[in-house]
Amino acid sequence: MVHKSTEPEHTTAPGPRFRISPSMSAQKVAVLGAGAAGLITAHTLSRDGFEVQVFTRDHSPGGQWAQERIYPGLKLNSVHGEFSFSSHAMAPPSNTSITGGRLTAQDLSKYMQEFADTLLPGRIMLDAEILNVRRDKKDASWSISIRNKRTGESETLKFDKVVLCTGGTSKPKMPDSLSPKAASEAHFMGLVIHSAHFGAQLQNILYDIPAQGDHEPKSIVVVGGGKSAQDICAYLASEGRKVTIVYERTDPFAAGSRPLPDFLRKSRLFSLISPYINLRTRLERFLHTTWIGNKLVHGMWNVIIADSVKAMGIPKDSLLHLTYSPFWQMRTNDEGVPRANSFHVLATQGKIQVVAPARVTGYGDDGRSVLLSNGETLSADLVILATGYASSWPDIFDGETAADLGLHRCHPIRPEMNGEWKNYTTLANPPASTPDTEVWSSSVYKGIVPSKNILRKDFAINGAVFSASNGYMFEVTAHWISSYFLGDKMKVPNTVEEASMHAEREAMWLRKRFPEVNLTLNEACTSFAVFFTWPQYSDELLEDMCLPSMRNGGNWLTWPFKVVDIKELATLHEERAANRRKHV
Incomplete structure (x- = not known):
């Protein structure tokens, strides 16, 4: 009771x-x-x-x-x-x-x-x-x-x-060295928020950070390479803001020139080319415990990666290649059909500045910059921490x-x-x-x-x-x-x-x-x-x-x-x- x-x-x-x-x-x-x-x-x-x-x-x-x-x-x-x-x-x-x-x-x-x-x-x-x-x-x-x-x-x-x-x-999870408390102690004059609060703070951000024009633009630094970081960068760049993303590696992604048909996307195909703790069928045992099955599985993943990069039009020397392997990771972002306002397209066009591989380690002495692990500094009027949960x-x-x-x-x-x-x-x-x-x-x-x-x-x-x-x-x-x-x-x-x-x-x-x-x-x-x-x-x-x-x-x-x-x-x-x- x-x-x-x-x-x-x-x-x-x-x-x-x-x-x-x-x-x-x-x-x-x-x-x-x-x-x-x-x-x-x-x-x-x-x-x-x-x-x-x-x-x-x-x-x-x-x-x-x-x-x-x-x-x-x-x-x-x-x-x-x-x-x-x-x-x-x-x-x-x-x-x-x-x-x-x-x-x-x-x-x-x-x-x-x-x-x-x-x-x-x-x-x-x-x-x-x-x-x-x-x-x-x-x-x-x-x-x-x-x-x-x-x-x-x-x-x-x-x-x-x-x-x-x-x-x-x-x-929200924030590194101690980048927290609002650390920013205050370093006399950083900009705003520091976690990506979880981006929606609630959006109107204030757009007001405080005006679109680029004839004046010297204010700078937004986004820390992290995951989907939240990418979506935030894409939105801000589409709104005309000067934005820089800093990461060591980004999430893997999948994309194509046209939407995948349901019999590929919504079927068991992707589950079959991903090993599971228990191999439940003959096909799974063939794919994941034999020499030829191994070649087929990794061959298919290599095709997925290559087709995704091609669909997004990413140049060979682009820092966008610094990704994790979709086979060995717990997440793969599905970008679908390339869009004019997507992260990878905007970054390739230079509308999003990419700094990688690097980490943001703290705040500069001038109150308007962040410090990077490679010894460089970045101008920053707003820092968005897409650092997970x-x-x-x-x-x-x-x-x-x-x-x-x-x-x-x-x-x-x-x-x-x-x-x-x-x-x-x-x-x-x-x-x-x-x-x-x-x-x-x-x-x-x-x-x-x-x-x-x-x-x-x-x-x-x-x-x-x-x-x-x-x-x-x-x-x-x-x-x-x-x-x-x-x-x-x-x-x-x-x-x-x-x-x-x-x-x-x-x-x-x-x-x-x-x-x-x-x-x-x-x-x-x-x-x-x-x-x-x-x-x-x-x-x-x-x-x-x-x-x-x-x-x-x-x-x-x-x-x-x-x-x-x-x-x-x-x-x-x-x-x-x-x-x-x-x-x-």
Whole structure:
């Protein structure tokens, strides 16, 4: 039985009213975060009879796609049909025929708001900052302490179960040497912001940094080579601002002279030429454990890289070639068809100055410059730090609760687990590994449940597995979590030790699969990483629930090219219910 520790109802203006049901038969679940993972998790749990309340500190639903976080020019790596849920259709963008259905941040923000309004009315508490999450030792319930950002009032609510959906993009990470505090101490006269705050600060930036004209232009320096840095540079350059990007290497990217057909883009093809922790089919075993398969896989990746560079018209001597390998990285930005206002096009035209390979190390003595690792200085009136995000988890859980759950940031990998994938020919000759990753081991089973908590069935995570297809994978994971909470017949570990060994095996795999990536930096989005191999991971979750996998169909010849569609998941609720009735 769960009780609210203050008043029987709570309203957060201007959001909807949430009322805890007087019926105490349904278990109460707190979903922390109203991003894509949080919304689909809340909807799935609600359909399964749970009383659900969603918390978000934002003023609108959507998480990183909340209306107040986005800005013009921000584009997804997804096209229409790749980031939506089976229970609510997404309208196609107006320029689909030209862009292949490229989604903008505005498209996804609008969709998330529609999803919340249509399927979760009264279930989302906006402007609610989570102060603490802890388990009550007396009755094993969960206490969620929150603060209303509008009124400043705090309260504590109680729940039976918690799903953590805060993601890994809610807490900006800044190097100490470049922080606003460091800038102030160096008497830097310009503004220093993180890329997470670019949307909120945009109008002030455009006012303070006028477009280039007859006068001496003010300078904007963007630190970092990831997608956020590139999108911000492209937008500012398109608005006539003088902008310089500084990086050591940029994210890899894919592009083409025309949109990829669905049978290539939305099929299992890219997942098949990316090795997965378990080789599930004969074709995968051929591609990743034989000499000729290795040649074919890396040959296809080399063609993708070469075609992308050609499509973007990047000269041979361009600093834009300083990228990571798409094969060995957890992310690859999909640029699609080249656009006149895209980062690579504008940088090639000289409208974005590129300084690389270099790092910004601090602020100059003159108050109007930044220092570079190569000994040079750059004029700067505004510094935008696109330096990534830290895990949101330490701010939510105190040390005792984190230890109780087993949410330890890292611990050593057992030496005997090394070498399991030595027969993977495609993983021969890897790049140098990040030293910190050498000892990192996640404690989260499949990126969903802390191993130490596997038997309690009162806590889960959605959104901590890095993927190239969030819509499909978030929805499958939401059903997995609901089945797990309900105690359905599932293929899950029977002991904490079994779950821990499974999590450590996954950690060892990530170290081998993505050696250049420092996985210790943000466990909130890298408890496990599948990226292109999201179909295999999703299939395993479906099989855990005793449901059919590889739902896109096809025969022995066509299955790699059959489109994977979110509509395949529309009947999961009914299928799970049918299974439940069988095992009563």
